[in-house]
Amino acid sequence: MITLTIAIFLLGIIIVGLLNRYPKAAGVIAFFVSLIPFFALLSWSSVMNISLPSYLHFLNFETSWQYNLGPGTLILQITPLGWFFLLLLSSLFPMVILFSISFFRSNAGGFYAAMLLTMLGSFGILLAQDMLTFYIFWEIMSWSILALVIRGGDRKAIVSYLSFGALSAMLILFGFMLLYFKTGTYVFAEMHLDASNLVLAAISLIVSGFAVKGALMPMHVWAPHVYSKSEEPFVAFLSGGLSKLGYFGIMLFMYGVVGFSLLSSWGTFRGVPLFGYTLAVVGAFTAFAGTVLAVMQDDLRKLLAYSSIGQLGYITIGLGIGTPLAITGALFQALNHTFFKAVLFLAAGAVYYRTGKYKISELGGLGYKMPFTFLATLFSIFALAAIPITSGFAAKWLLYEAAIEKKFLFVTPIMLIAGVGAFLYAYKILYGVFLGEPRYDVKEAPLSQLVPMWILVLPLIIFLIFPGWFVDLTAPILQGYGMTAIPHTPFMINTSLAKYNTLAVIFGFIGTLLFAFILYKSKPQERVEHLDNYLAGEPPELYNYNIAMHASSKYYEPFDEVFYPYFKKGAERMWEIILAAGEVFGSGARKIYTGIVGDYSIYILLFFLIMVGWWLLW
Amino acid sequence: MVNYIDLTIQILVAMGVTALGFAIGMLFNGIARKITARIHNRVGPPIYQGYIDVLKLFTKKTNISHGWIFDFAALFSVAGIALTFLFLPVAGVTLLSGEGDIFLILYLLAIPALGFALGAGASGNPNAAVGIMRALMTMLAYELPLVMVIIAMMVYYDTTSLAVIVQKQANMQWAIFIPVFFIGALVADMALQGMLMEKPFDIPIAPHEIASGPMVEFGGKHLGALMLYKMMGIVVETTLFVDLFLGGGVVLSVSQFGWLAYLVNFIVWFLLILFVFFIALLINAVFPRFRIEQALKFYWKYDAIVGILILIWIFVGVTI
Amino acid sequence: MMAKELFPEAQEIRKGRIRIETQKDKVGEIIKKLKDNGYEHFVMLSCVDWIKEGKFELVYQMWSYQYKEHVMISIKINRDGESMLSMRHLFPQIETYEREIHEMFGVNFIGNPNLKEFILEGWPHMPPMRKDFDTEKFVKDFYYKIPEVKEE
Amino acid sequence: MTIQKEFELFIGPNHPGATGNMSYHIWVEGDKVKKAETRVGYLHRGFEKLMEKRIWMQNVPLVCRICVPEPDVNEAAYSMAVEDLMGWEIPERAKYIRTIILEMARIGAHLLTVGGIAASLGIYTAAQWGVGDRDYLLDVFEEITGARVYHIYIWPGGVRWDLPKNAKELITKVLDYLESRLPLYDDLIMNNKVFVRRAADVGVVPKDKAVEWGVTGPNLRAAGYEYDIRKLEPYAAYDKIDFEVPYYPKLGEYEVLSEGSDIYTRTAIRMLEIQQSIKIIRQALKDMPEGDVILKHPQWFAWKVPAGYAYTHVESSKGEFGYFVVSDGGKKPVRVHVRGPSYTHGINVLETIAPGLNIADFAPTAISLDVCPPDIER
């Protein structure tokens, strides 16, 4: 049936591509095609020890599939890890397509075609059982994303995506080559690795390659450009879904192919492999720097892009620590991030659809005009800021617990501060876009945009109440790595350090809310106009009811003033060193500092090549 | 089977404790104003002034609203702070979730703050928006040294649970008697000053600058709810400090002394939070307020450096 | 140099008080000269309504910290509609004084863009500081005639 | 639709940061003031118009209402203007009494201002103490003049009546008390590290522009000019009294911590002036001769003041207070024009230096310039 699926996908791509002039029809067809991965997911749920209800038994996708391709065999097979990431992608994908139907007014066929192709690529990646398959589908995905980036039409975005995509692919390819050179096989299951430096080099290269896709800090440069200059529904899918593929890759190779014991053989620090430790530190730095940069942004999409970088940093920390607790936390964070970031990007799309603006300082007061969009955003922001009334908190909590358990004394404060920093930019979105002075007289977003947003909010609420269900999902994945799932009941998670009981939180919250409500409902109230406001006594009619009262431009100016010099100085210093080094090679080397993103990526590539060469010689 | 009688008793006790928390908060408001007045060479209001003020606000004849998001603020603030109080070990007793996890408490504390921020933003007043900006930045500023100290304690006591930390400090083995945590307590006390929004960190509400900031549009019952939030906030934040460093006020063990222990512990806890609050008030009375970036620099330079030293101390101590 | 030396026509009212009567086109020149010669503090700009002569007297007053001397440069302009050149480029605070005199006496200052409402708000009558505006009559006709709130 | 980046804030009239009934309309982007406009006129009573309607003597109760925190300087300046036109020389004892009264008023006003500056930066204790201590001065005023705030004690021709017999003890007692309090103020305000951080190099009036912009009084001295009308053109008994004029960088016991002309220096100058005033009053009490306190003049209500122009100025706690009085020889003045120091400080200077200030620094800057709205709009 996988063959059939691929055929349907390809057929769908051709049809929607041809239907370019009928965007609505193309959208509807794409939507139905996009549901297929979800059904496949359902039929494979036995991998996760979930039994399907009998009326769904007609879904009968085979769990593995092979195709002989000359030099090697393409092997596709469902694994628990693949299933988990497929869950994220396949539930996000139809919603994004549904959102796009009303979002695009013309010229959408290409979009749907490329989206379907992207999904096909990621489908393959998640099922791939050998490096060849993996790489082929990786390229399919990357190139179809490029098509979507090109649709955004921003040169800088295209160049930066292209160069960083190439860099990523090269790093991965190089790592694969080293692995093949070492083991002589493409198939993951047949690899027998030892603790040699070559393997370490290979895994470092592969992880760095995936980190580019996951927008980890030194290699994050492409993400803000692409996120802020592409079409909204695609960005929602890219940030929410596709960025997880990088983490899928890291997990697959770090824990699936190499394994925890082999990682430890390259040195450990307090029971954590040094490799993972480095990754965790980089992740913490990413979380912090991404947050700080997000606070400084004025463009809504750029803010969300940096916020993505920051939030994905948490996943890296979890993967780096590598205990069952940490991996559960990382996966939970991946799930949360998929949904809340998608909702936020879709909400940004809806706001743009109604107002035509992306700059936070130019928006304002939409909360009463678009209440459902606002509420969906609010829920996502609660999840983003880890407020304990959405599932966002559980993920962060698991990561903190994992860090404390392993005595990450210096990483944990940075994680926590990045968490507090998230309040800052979260409030910037809320205030700048939805609260404050009503500047636009617009209607609520159309229903076909609201429905996907609200469906995507649902998991955040479900996993708030039943975090234990999530831990159940992680159990087969951890089993594959020889670990056991953390102790839990549906409402409670236990760790060696503390317990997290959602029932207490929820019932406590509902109870106190009721208490507050009774207290509060005691008196009547009247609604007043926006301008009937404290103006230090000045009557607004004297100013013709024309007083600017929205403070969102440069909202965190003192913050920017404190942090901007450090970020600026840091970058300048780095380039000064590079220039000084360039001086050695002659006067022409001054051209190194060109300010073009593509060039920088080549420098990074060179750096890695030098590093690899050094490893090989050593 | 759920034991309904137990559950009912638990709910009643929770309501009672919440009410008690609010009562103590309002009392603290009166005490604070009295002490400040004495420093000002004044007589000051009666000690029960807090109760009168809140009751008056709730008995106002008319109230205004800027829409449902604005109303949301009051609800969220009161509910959030009461919830936080229920999760805190008070005099060694925690009502909800016996473990009292610190991360949970830190994040629960954000619920009322965020609700308040939403309401202030919904009022549409720029003063309120600037006030919230300052409040969030102050929060960012004081959290860094605070979490450093707290994480040092977590690693030292090998738990993230406040209740366990309180338990481990029983028999007067208070954290503050350990030299490193004595320094930690000083750092945390400065952070507490910011948490309580007392000078020099009362930047968010600075009346001379932004006319009481976020509260600018709140009146009547909305303001009453916010005052409850602020007053209870004092109790919650001082209790957090007392739980961390002063053993939570637990001086007698419940297993030995029974109900007497509850009573004595409760009184000791009350005196301790009063003492902590008193220090905050004294600092409040004689200092001007920082500018917001100065506060950020103060916390992230001086306080955080001490925090890092404490972390290094614990780091070395744990490794060896 | 002291004012007496700079302008021989200046008369000394008493010690430290100099009065220069001049024409309106020379004011700028005189102020500039005084400013350059140690009279660096512009005290104020006053207007006197000489209703019998039909003139407004504008008095530019300057003070020298160095010579401890106060100079009043006085010009007269017609009451009905004659305007005066603005001196705001010499001392920035003159702008405000001109704005006030414009509002209170109705003198127009050419070259001052900022002659908007200053102290009064929505004043529909003649500028109130003019001698022919009878404040007592206005009060009787206006404020005392506003009815009391009748309670049933 | 064009979107304005700045938002507008009104500091006043109903705002704790406004000094009295006035309003600053500021345009802010982020945290920085981009533009400021002073709005005045909320206190306009048309004094100058009313004075033209009243006879010379009736105007004395009016003028003192022009500056509320320090009414005596108005009485003094107006009286001096009338005396100037009349060609009177007032009795020696009256001059000393005027000196004492004016200096006491200065102390009171400075206590208010210093307390106000401190309160605007958050030390409410200082404001409470300042106002509380000022009340003891008001008690002495009440004993001498019969009124707490508007004394109407200084008249053209001298002062209304002699000091009471116990005046010396009363005044000395208050001065001793104040002197004992000053170190506390120093500890609370001037030596407070946080205060210095907030106040130093904030709200700077450019030194080279200060005179040109018409800055006077303590604000000018904070900018580094030793200009004081009490020294330049002594009135009352100031020429016979030995005192110093504190100015930047001669800040006496206070450290020079900034470039001057900022909130910190302005506060320091005021604190030093309180000390000097105490010194002046003590001297005046010691040197005061016996004799009449008012000219014997027959017809209080039938003065005909000779025609002429008079300008008199006094050094008030805020700066130069000047009265321009024109008489045509009649029973009523033709024109009385008051130059209040706040006129330039509050409008021109503040509007010019405001762009670039933080919101947090705006109100302290305005208060440290000692802007008092009634003398702007009269």
Added chain:
Amino acid sequence: MNHENWSKLARIMSKRSLWMIHFCTGCGAMEMPPVMTSRYDMERFGMHAMATPRQADVFLVTGYLAVKTLKRVVQVYEQMRDPKYVIGFGSCTINGGMYWDSYNTIKDLSKYIPVDVYIAGCMPRPEAIMDSFLKLFDMIDKGEAIGWQKYHKYYDQYKRNQRMAFSYRLDEVKDIKEDDKE
């Protein structure tokens, strides 16, 4: 609790916790700092100054009101929430005081907003101010401080008077007079 008891409680609470609006309308504001500080200390009665009208209960109109200020006073008064009280401060609010012939100050405050308590004097001593507070307490206790109810009841008349004053136009005053006769 029945309605009567409830409103009695409300009155007691509102009397013991009068928050004053921080608005220095005239020179009478000069005696407010002494009242607020150590000598007289009005916080003994639970009174203290509030920055914004939404939070305040009592409005001290401290002295004469220029028409320009009256506009702001009315705006602030309308933003205050019921029950709210007004204290007219000094002779100027009663009949214009020494500014009886000034073209820019209103002469009788009660024509524009309802005043609960007047204090005579120019300026009133702090003792007088404290006395007025006690008087106001007494009135609230007895339910006599009903200025805010009057404002609702005779809203049209107050608004008309305010409009007339704001316009400064003599003809508008006359027109209304004629209307009244009819």
